[in-house]
Amino acid sequence: MSLSAVHGTLSSLKSFQGDIGTGMDIVTDVAMDLVEAQDEEVNPGVMEMEAMILECAKLDREINFFIDAVQQVTSEVTAQQPETMFNLSDKVKEKFSERVARLSDAELHSHQKVVAFKDNIKNSLKQANQESAENMEELDDDIAVTQSQVNFSCPLTQVEMVNPVKNKKCNHHYEEEAILGLIKTKKSQKKKCRCPVVGCGNADVREADLVPDQVLRRKIQSQKRQNKT
Structure with a gap:
C-alpha cells in the first residue's frame, strides 16, 4: 500500500x-x-x-x-x-x-x-x-433560556443562530461555524480570538471552551414554529 x-x-x-x-x-x-x-x-x-x-x-x-x-x-x-x-x-x-x-x-x-x-x-x-x-x-x-437572557442572533453573523454553541468561560453564544472560522483565522495570524460580544473581557476564546447548546437550539426552533403559525 x-x-x-x-x-x-x-x-x-x-x-x-x-x-x-x-x-x-x-x-x-x-x-x-x-x-x-x-x-x-x-x-x-x-x-x-x-x-x-x-x-x-x-x-x-x-x-x-x-x-x-x-x-x-x-x-x-x-x-x-x-x-x-x-x-x-x-x-x-x-x-x-x-x-x-x-x-x-x-x-x-x-x-x-x-x-x-x-x-x-x-x-x-x-x-x-x-x-x-x-x-x-x-x-x-x-x-x-429566554430571549431576553440570550440573543438568538450570533454576534458575528448578526443573523439568527442555527447551531448555537456556548462559551463555558463567559457564557456567551455564537453560531458554531462562525466562531470556529474566527478561531481558525486568528490562529493563522498567530493571534488570540477575543469574544465578539461587545464588552466581554474574554480575550482568548478556544474551541475547547465551546459546548453545543441544544436547549437554546430547540428554543430557537420553537420560536420559528410560533412565528409561522
Whole structure:
C-alpha cells in the first residue's frame, strides 16, 4: 500500500468522525425528549443514552489516536527506503495500543459532546421539574433560556443562530461555524480570538471552551414554529 492510499484512508476516517458527532447530537436530542416527556428524575432510557454517548466518545478518541499514530509513523519513514513500508503496520499497532491503554474515564467525560449532553440533560430536567402536567406540551416554549437572557442572533453573523454553541468561560453564544472560522483565522495570524460580544473581557476564546447548546437550539426552533403559525 502506498502512502497516498494511507492518507486517503485517514481522510475517510476523519469524515466518519463527523458522522459520529452528528449521531451524538441526535442521541442528545432524543434524551432531552425523554426528560421533557417524563417530568421526573432521569429515567433508565436517558442513562442508557449517556452510556451510548460515552461509547461514541471513546470511538472518536480512538480514531484520533489511530490517525496520530499513522501520521507519526509515516512521517518517520517517508525519507527512508521503500522496504520500511512493511513494518508500518506493527509500528502503528504498537503506538495505537499504548495510547488506548492510557485512555481514562475522565478523558471520555471531558469530551466536548459528552459535556454538552450532560449540560443539556441537566437543563432540560430542571425545566421539566418546574412544569406542571397541564402545560407539558408547551415545554419547548418555556425552556429556561429566554430571549431576553440570550440573543438568538450570533454576534458575528448578526443573523439568527442555527447551531448555537456556548462559551463555558463567559457564557456567551455564537453560531458554531462562525466562531470556529474566527478561531481558525486568528490562529493563522498567530493571534488570540477575543469574544465578539461587545464588552466581554474574554480575550482568548478556544474551541475547547465551546459546548453545543441544544436547549437554546430547540428554543430557537420553537420560536420559528410560533412565528409561522
